[in-house]
Amino acid sequence: MALLVQKFGGTSVGSIERIEAVAERVIKARQQGHQIVVVVSAMAGETNRLLGLAKQVDEVPTRRELDVLLSTGEQVTIALLAMALNKRGFNATSLTADQVTIRTDNAFNNASIIQVETENLTTLLDQGNIVVVAGFQGRDSENNITTLGRGGSDTTAVAIAGALDADECQIFTDVDGVYTTDPRLVPEARRLDVVHFDDMTSMARNGAKVLQLQSVEYAQQHRVPLRVLSSFEEGEGTLVSFDSSAVSDIVGIAIKNQQTLLETDMPLSDLQAQLNLFGITGWCSVVNAGSTQFVTANDDLARLKLVLDKKMHQVAAVSTLSVVGDDMSGKADVICAELAEAGVLVRQNKRSSRCLTLLINEEDHQLAVNIVHKRFVVEPESLDNRPLLAVS
Amino acid sequence: MALLVQKFGGTSVGSIERIEAVAERVIKARQQGHQIVVVVSAMAGETNRLLGLAKQVDEVPTRRELDVLLSTGEQVTIALLAMALNKRGFNATSLTADQVTIRTDNAFNNASIIQVETENLTTLLDQGNIVVVAGFQGRDSENNITTLGRGGSDTTAVAIAGALDADECQIFTDVDGVYTTDPRLVPEARRLDVVHFDDMTSMARNGAKVLQLQSVEYAQQHRVPLRVLSSFEEGEGTLVSFDSSAVSDIVGIAIKNQQTLLETDMPLSDLQAQLNLFGITGWCSVVNAGSTQFVTANDDLARLKLVLDKKMHQVAAVSTLSVVGDDMSGKADVICAELAEAGVLVRQNKRSSRCLTLLINEEDHQLAVNIVHKRFVVEPESLDNRPLLAVS
Known part of the structure; x- marks a missing residue:
């Protein structure tokens, strides 16, 4: 019992x-x-x-x-x-x-x-x-x-x-578990039997909607095993586990749409101070002297306009793809090159130990996630063996 | 304040x-x-x-x-x-x-x-x-x-x-106070400025819907003055008061429809025991040897059929008119006679110190309440002076 x-x-x-x-x-x-x-x-x-x-x-x-x-x-x-x-x-x-x-x-x-x-x-x-x-x-x-x-x-x-x-x-x-990515965008996406809490947190933080970030963090903090199941179908769903055996090479790709890339001539430190003051989180980077680009959720745009007024302009509607899994460092260049080959501009990328995030134009997100899913999830071995393309 | x-x-x-x-x-x-x-x-x-x-x-x-x-x-x-x-x-x-x-x-x-x-x-x-x-x-x-x-x-x-x-x-x-009777039935009905708690209880018990009986009794018990007002119009409404000056000669006429007169050959004492057992209140009276009539709310009919099964039959759809005010004893015969003259059969009447209740066929209730309201409320002096009609 x-x-x-x-x-x-x-x-x-x-x-x-x-x-x-x-x-x-x-x-x-x-x-x-x-x-x-x-x-x-x-x-x-x-x-x-x-x-x-x-x-x-x-x-x-x-x-x-x-x-x-x-x-x-x-x-x-x-x-x-x-x-x-x-x-x-x-x-x-x-x-x-x-x-x-x-x-x-x-x-x-x-x-x-x-x-x-x-x-x-x-x-x-x-x-x-x-x-x-x-x-x-x-x-x-x-x-x-x-x-x-x-x-x-x-x-x-x-x-x-x-x-x-x-x-x-x-x-x-309404889905039968946690998927390697959004199955509405990628027909090849497959359900995970088990996923480690650290990776689930990373997926949720980067846009996976199946579980709320706050509740994943709360569950981790209180050591409560989670299981995601379908209300409509039978099945074992996905177990979110503390067990180290739940850590897998590649977990999946989280997608976050409805973001905007902005540019301002405000210095990076001033910009970050302003954003902190208004509780807005953004992904900032200096693109060249005197110009700072940053990414923010569309939901925060109206508030941002209050903060920055005319000191910013919108560059593009953007999405982020976040690949969660092991050893991302060596793979970023390969996948960026392949995306470029397919006509997808990778505007920036960010790497951490178990997460690689790519910033792309929102209009490219479906094409891009299918390419990235194929390389990382469906045929990961192809990625290890593939020679680095020559990009000038 | x-x-x-x-x-x-x-x-x-x-x-x-x-x-x-x-x-x-x-x-x-x-x-x-x-x-x-x-x-x-x-x-x-x-x-x-x-x-x-x-x-x-x-x-x-x-x-x-x-x-x-x-x-x-x-x-x-x-x-x-x-x-x-x-x-x-x-x-x-x-x-x-x-x-x-x-x-x-x-x-x-x-x-x-x-x-x-x-x-x-x-x-x-x-x-x-x-x-x-x-x-x-x-x-x-x-x-x-x-x-x-x-x-x-x-x-x-x-x-x-x-x-x-x-x-x-x-x-x-949705009404602007307590009326002498239902103004939808009697255009001459008028709003009371003040009514005593005892009379309000009597009106509510006998069918006046403006206040729930339970809350009138509760207010009386807890010595809370009540005022009935319109949500839609300005006005002072009706005060329900404990003051003895609030006792008036004639308060009004309460009407209760949707009742049924039943007849059974069950002895009165047996009938009352059965009704008590099932928590049904009825107005009982022996009409002749071996036959008992009683009145009950239509809402209780289904339950009554369970109790009495085939031992009862329905006589008529009936209403009660209850006149609340002083000195009813001398006036009952006069009004019954006048109603008879107008073709309204008064099947039974019940008198208490400040209430006279008349049992009539439901189809007669509008005609009857207009006659009773005119005699008791509009022209009460005519009632005192009018000679008793000769009824055989």
């Missing part, structure tokens, strides 16, 4: 039919003798519906009250899922964040979990209940309702798994 | 525009220097929408989980109203039942309030906040979410007013 925390996101509980399918899925694990805590998100679309109501009242709604509003989304789901489980003859009890209790800081709309109390969870589990917990929400030290920000249900699941010392935290999603 | 508890029902907060109108209304009272606690219901239609979701999962949903689901309705409203107040520059803070705390028994779907804690309310009021509280909900002693059943927001408002020793509990609704 294992203690499992299973998390189902908004798409997985997006309709009554889907909630019933989740109930069946949970029951299957229960019937194998496991103790189960289920963490759920709001039904797909519900958070946006609530946000829409708030925006009608105030374009910039009170942050405290926005959390009071948004937290109802998950409360609806826990009630419906517990009903569906009870109807099928399995004792289930729903708990809101305050009933658990999940204690957070008081950063409304973007709170961090400080502590998960285990007493009520343990009592209910020991009584044979499936416990259904509202994700994404908590209470601060003054008992105000908080939310963890979008994607926070993963963090809730990981935090509960950590507090309960669960055997596994299973993240059910 | 007074301390006011203002309650707005589902229609009053039925859209963003209506919530904004409620905010303006609340601000007006705040600007007069009063401390305000606002209690709100779910937006009109929301409770039914949530019930619809639950019924899709289970025709008879788990009672505990139904309350988890339904209580989200009021939570949405408190957040939106607090946002609307904050946007207008008035500090407002929303509180759910657990944040107040409102303690109830554990009768899910139909809980009763045991205690309202005042500490958080008082602190927020003293800080100058308008406090916006979710009606209709509470927490039992084990911190489970409960609901008070439909119309429970009135009870929440009254209970908070009682606990805070408020100067007045103001119930805002």
Whole structure:
């Protein structure tokens, strides 16, 4: 008998039919003798519906009250899922964040979990209940309702798994595991059976969307094994593990789109000071005397314009490809040359011990990721043997 | 400076525009220097929408989980109203039942309030906040979410007013006060400026819908003055008072439709024992040897059929008119005679010190209430002077 925390996101509980399918899925694990805590998100679309109501009242709604509003989304789901489980003859009890209790800081709309109390969870589990917990929400030290920000249900699941010392935290999603790269772009992409936590963190930080960076880091910190599974299909998914045997030569290629390359005549040190002040992260480099280029997420562009006003101009819409795996140093030149041969301009590259990041024009990202995936993942041996192309 | 508890029902907060109108209304009272606690219901239609979701999962949903689901309705409203107040520059803070705390028994779907804690309310009021509280909900002693059943927001408002020793509990609704009878049926019906608690209880018990019986009784028990006001129009509304000067000769006529007159050959004592067993209230009387008639709400008919099976038959669809006021004993015969003259059969009548109830066929209720209202309310002096008609 294992203690499992299973998390189902908004798409997985997006309709009554889907909630019933989740109930069946949970029951299957229960019937194998496991103790189960289920963490759920709001039904797909519900958070946006609530946000829409708030925006009608105030374009910039009170942050405290926005959390009071948004937290109802998950409360609806826990009630419906517990009903569906009870109807099928399995004792289930729903708990809101305050009933658990999940204690957070008081950063409304973007709170961090400080502590998960285990007493009520343990009592209910020991009584044979499936416990259904509202994700994404908590209470601060003054008992105000908080939310963890979008994607926070993963963090809730990981935090509960950590507090309960669960055997596994299973993240059910709309893909059946972690892939070597985005399978919508690269048909040859394949599912990984296992991936090491360090590499998963690197993939998530560089754009892999299957797991939120924050929850991967939280899980690593609290030593909670993670498993990514499909809500829609059977399968073993991908285990994110602490085991050193999980470290593989090449893990995969993370893609981050919707970024912009900017240029400014501001000195690098001044630019970085400004960016730090406004909490904007960017990839900076001096391109020549008196000119600095940097890359930033499109989401930060409006704020950047406030900071830099007319002192910057946009160079290009760009993407980054990040190859995660061993011994990148010797391979960068080879792949850059091959991309150039295919007409893909690699504007810059950055290397660290287990990550090589290439900056390319966004329009090239699909072509580029297919080339890089083929060389690094499908035929890695070809890369080792291939002579360096002569580039002038 | 007074301390006011203002309650707005589902229609009053039925859209963003209506919530904004409620905010303006609340601000007006705040600007007069009063401390305000606002209690709100779910937006009109929301409770039914949530019930619809639950019924899709289970025709008879788990009672505990139904309350988890339904209580989200009021939570949405408190957040939106607090946002609307904050946007207008008035500090407002929303509180759910657990944040107040409102303690109830554990009768899910139909809980009763045991205690309202005042500490958080008082602190927020003293800080100058308008406090916006979710009606209709509470927490039992084990911190489970409960609901008070439909119309429970009135009870929440009254209970908070009682606990805070408020100067007045103001119930805002879609009519501008308590009327002498239903103005949709009787154009001559007029609004009462003041009505005594005993008479209001009698009106509510006999079918007046403007206030829930339970909340009137609760207010009387906790010595909370009530005022019924329109959410949509200005005005003083109707004050429900403990003052003996509020006792008037004739208060009004309550109407209760959707009842059925049944007949059974079961002895009266057996019938009453059966009805008590199933918690069904009925108006019983022996009509002749071996036959008992009784009146019951149509809502209880299905359950009655389980109790009495083939031992009863339906006589007629009936209504009751209840005249609340002084000295009914001498007037019953006169009005029954006049109704007979107009072709309205009065099947039975019941008199108590300040209430005369007439049992009539439902199809006659509009004609009858107009006649009774004219004689008792519009021209009461005509009743005193009119000679008794000769009826054989």
